[in-house]
Amino acid sequence: MILDFFEILLNTGFWAATIRIACPLIFATLGELICERAGVLNLGIEGIMTVGAMVGWTTVYLGAELSSGVICAALIGAIFGLIHAHFTVYLGASQHVTGIGITLLASSLSYFAFRLILPSSTTPPKIDAFQPIHIPILSDIGFLGPILFQHTAFTYFAFLMVPITMWLINKSPFGLAIKMAGENPMALEAQGINVLTIRALAVMLGSALMAVGGAYLTMSAFNAFYFGMINGRGWIAIALVIFASWRPQQALFGALLFAGLDAYQVRAQQLAGAFIPYQFFLMLPYVLSIFAMIIAAKKTRYPKALLIPFRRGERH
Amino acid sequence: MRLEAREHVPDWLKFLVPISAIVIALIIAALLLIIAGAPPIESFYYLVKGAFGSKNALAETGARATPLILTGLAAGIAFRAKFWNIGAEGQLYAGAIAVTIVGTGAVNLPSSVMIPFLFIIGALAGAAVILPSVILKQFFKVDEVVTTLLMNFIILLFVSFVLEGPLKDPMSLGWPQAASIIDTGILPQIMDRTRLHLGFIISIFVAIVLWIILETTSFGFRIKAVGYNSSAANHSGHSVARTMILVACISGGVAGVAGVTETAGLKGYLTLDLSPGFGYTGIAVAMLAALNPIGIIFSAIFLATIYVGADSMSRAMNVPTYLADVVVAVTVLSVLVSLVLTNYKINFQSASK
Numbered sequence: 001m002i003l004d005f006f007e008i009l010l011n012t013g014f015w016a017a018t019i020r021i022a023c024p025l026i027f028a029t030l031g032e033l034i035c036e037r038a039g040v041l042n043l044g045i046e047g048i049m050t051v052g053a054m055v056g057w058t059t060v061y062l063g064a065e066l067s068s069g070v071i072c073a074a075l076i077g078a079i080f081g082l083i084h085a086h087f088t089v090y091l092g093a094s095q096h097v098t099g100i101g102i103t104l105l106a107s108s109l110s111y112f113a114f115r116l117i118l119p120s121s122t123t124p125p126k127i128d129a130f131q132p133i134h135i136p137i138l139s140d141i142g143f144l145g146p147i148l149f150q151h152t153a154f155t156y157f158a159f160l161m162v163p164i165t166m167w168l169i170n171k172s173p174f175g176l177a178i179k180m181a182g183e184n185p186m187a188l189e190a191q192g193i194n195v196l197t198i199r200a201l202a203v204m205l206g207s208a209l210m211a212v213g214g215a216y217l218t219m220s221a222f223n224a225f226y227f228g229m230i231n232g233r234g235w236i237a238i239a240l241v242i243f244a245s246w247r248p249q250q251a252l253f254g255a256l257l258f259a260g261l262d263a264y265q266v267r268a269q270q271l272a273g274a275f276i277p278y279q280f281f282l283m284l285p286y287v288l289s290i291f292a293m294i295i296a297a298k299k300t301r302y303p304k305a306l307l308i309p310f311r312r313g314e315r316h
Numbered sequence: 317m318r319l320e321a322r323e324h325v326p327d328w329l330k331f332l333v334p335i336s337a338i339v340i341a342l343i344i345a346a347l348l349l350i351i352a353g354a355p356p357i358e359s360f361y362y363l364v365k366g367a368f369g370s371k372n373a374l375a376e377t378g379a380r381a382t383p384l385i386l387t388g389l390a391a392g393i394a395f396r397a398k399f400w401n402i403g404a405e406g407q408l409y410a411g412a413i414a415v416t417i418v419g420t421g422a423v424n425l426p427s428s429v430m431i432p433f434l435f436i437i438g439a440l441a442g443a444a445v446i447l448p449s450v451i452l453k454q455f456f457k458v459d460e461v462v463t464t465l466l467m468n469f470i471i472l473l474f475v476s477f478v479l480e481g482p483l484k485d486p487m488s489l490g491w492p493q494a495a496s497i498i499d500t501g502i503l504p505q506i507m508d509r510t511r512l513h514l515g516f517i518i519s520i521f522v523a524i525v526l527w528i529i530l531e532t533t534s535f536g537f538r539i540k541a542v543g544y545n546s547s548a549a550n551h552s553g554h555s556v557a558r559t560m561i562l563v564a565c566i567s568g569g570v571a572g573v574a575g576v577t578e579t580a581g582l583k584g585y586l587t588l589d590l591s592p593g594f595g596y597t598g599i600a601v602a603m604l605a606a607l608n609p610i611g612i613i614f615s616a617i618f619l620a621t622i623y624v625g626a627d628s629m630s631r632a633m634n635v636p637t638y639l640a641d642v643v644v645a646v647t648v649l650s651v652l653v654s655l656v657l658t659n660y661k662i663n664f665q666s667a668s669k
Contacts, residue, residue: 043461083649087649087652087653091652091653091656092656093652093653093655093656094652096400096461097395097599097603097648097652098649098652100402100596100599100648101600101645101648101649101652102649104596104600104641104644104645104648105642105645105646105648105649107641108638108641108642108644108645109642109645111636111638111641112348112636112638112639112641112642115636115638116351116352116636119634231469232465232466232469235462235465235466235469236466238461238462239462239466242459242462277477277480277481279473279474279476279477279480280473280477282473283469283470283473283474286466286467286469286470286473287466287470289462289466290452290458290462290463290466293452293458293459293462293463294452294456294458297452297456297457297458300457
């Protein structure tokens with residue numbers, strides 16, 4: 001019996017599932033990370049993922065290419081990011097309330113539009129989504145091949161986003177400006193760079209990534225759109241950003257760790273479901289998110305200007 | 317164009333905030349109705365008729381406003397102290413579970429004792445589940461937004477567990493629902509042959525009590541001080557931690573009471589769809605009322621009108637009911653804009669000086 005729980009770890013299916021489950025979390029965590037590095041908490045994440053999932057799916061359902069679906073999802077994410085930035089960056093409204101408002105707006109609009117497009121479908125139709133690509137030679141390697149090299153293009157794209165974001169944040173001039181906007185906006189303004197523009201661009205870029213994370217669910221995982229399908233993944237991503245201390249490489253680690261526990265939970269459920277109700281397994285990701293935040297809390301160093309609106313000419 | 321802080325906000329401007337927010341929300345609703353192919357004026361007619369057109373419609377609106385007043389108060393008092401409790405949904409269900417445990421036969425008291433007892437149990441349960449979040453915030457610096465949000469999912473899964481396990485009604489033929497609250501615990505109707513129940517009056521009573529606490533007691537003053545600037549409040553000798561924990565418990569407790577009104581008042585038993593997001597809508601209720609408890613009564617009735625009216629409108633005009641959720645979301649955002657615009661003057665001269 002105990003051995004069965006270890007055997008899960010030897011199963012290539014478990015490791016491949018971990019990689020897949022990590023993808024939406026990677027996009028969402030990187031997106032939130034970029035927003036927060038610029039000094040803006042984006043609680044719109046859950047709704048922006050929902051709208052990305054809906055728009056990506058619908059674009060393909062209506063006959064467009066898969067790649068157009070991803071681009072449309074990113075665009076709608078950026079639009080909601082612009083609304084968020086308009087409120088929080090330009091008007092200086094409460095980031096908490098704006099974020100919740102964006103989540104309510106983006107998800108209710110998604111459901112409204114989905115119901116308009118498909119007035120009465122009990123079983124949501126599926127699309128021809130991204131298919132796994134078997135990378136020649138590499139995918140034939142024993143054990144590692146099926147785990148790492150038999151995924152969809154969308155999955156590889158998620159993992160590629162990690163070094164891209166690392167470069168963006170750590171090496172590019174735009175990333176430097178983002179970090180300054182989140183740490184010391186006065187100094188950035190003193191260099192003649194518009195803090196508000198940098199923050200707005202960061203929120204739009206981050207929101208686009210969140211929406212792409214949502215689109216992953218409808219275009220590479222479930223291949224259909226369901227009501228409530230984001231299911232708290234956005235909130236988990238916010239916890240992961242804190243757990244990752246606002247660093248992209250640690251965000252990848254956190255996302256993989258969580259995905260691994262989630263994939264393990266599903267399989268352990270089949271073994272222990274008879275004596276532990278399945279709801280307790282489903283609770284694990286949320287409970288662990290809280291624990292991850294407690295562990296990270298001691299060393300947490302929030303971006304200094306997070307939550308503080310910047311108004312030109314006003315001193316803080 | 318730039319924003320300049322107003323030194324004094326005139327009273328007429330404060331009233332303009334909710335009114336302009338409602339107007340913006342209705343304009344956006346009209347646009348969506350046009351997109352959906354429904355004539356807006358006729359649709360709005362069905363909405364108003366559905367919410368106020370008959371005795372039954374009025375009662376439904378009042379019944380829907382009841383949990384919204386309570387979750388609105390839960391958000392309102394917490395936000396005043398800048399404690400971001402987004403977990404009213406979970407706290408509501410905690411209250412509902414608690415009254416199901418004690419109210420389905422385990423305790424049997426005369427009605428006049430049983431009903432107050434159920435309210436106390438529900439409030440305690442709501443306060444109990446918010447406690448981890450406020451303790452983690454005050455003593456471990458863990459952000460309460462995320463913990464209260466995540467608790468919603470944990471509690472909802474727990475509800476699903478109890479409805480399929482320990483609290484499942486054996487007579488329910490496979491439906492995941494709990495046994496009914498016993499007769500002495502059911503909140504009496506206050507309008508004949510409708511679903512409007514005592515909970516409506518209780519929610520208004522809670523609003524008035526909270527208003528008195530906020531406006532006239534030193535505790536109410538401390539809440540504002542903590543919300544305005546927690547480090548300054550600390551220097552003035554008050555314990556911020558104690559105020560914060562108390563505020564959180566009141567907030568969670570009031571949300572727990574909403575669980576009682578829905579379980580023992582409206583439905584009579586606990587199900588997984590007891591609340592269609594009342595906890596989240598409560599945030600909109602509180603914002604629309606500028607966090608004022610008395611204002612929350614009215615903004616809850618307004619948003620209940622939208623929900624109840626949208627139900628019958630969507631039947632008549634064949635428009636998705638999610639329109640009501642869009643109106644709620646737009647209300648939150650337009651209140652934010654209006655608040656900023658009333659607290660700041662717009663100077664249209666470019667910032668060239």
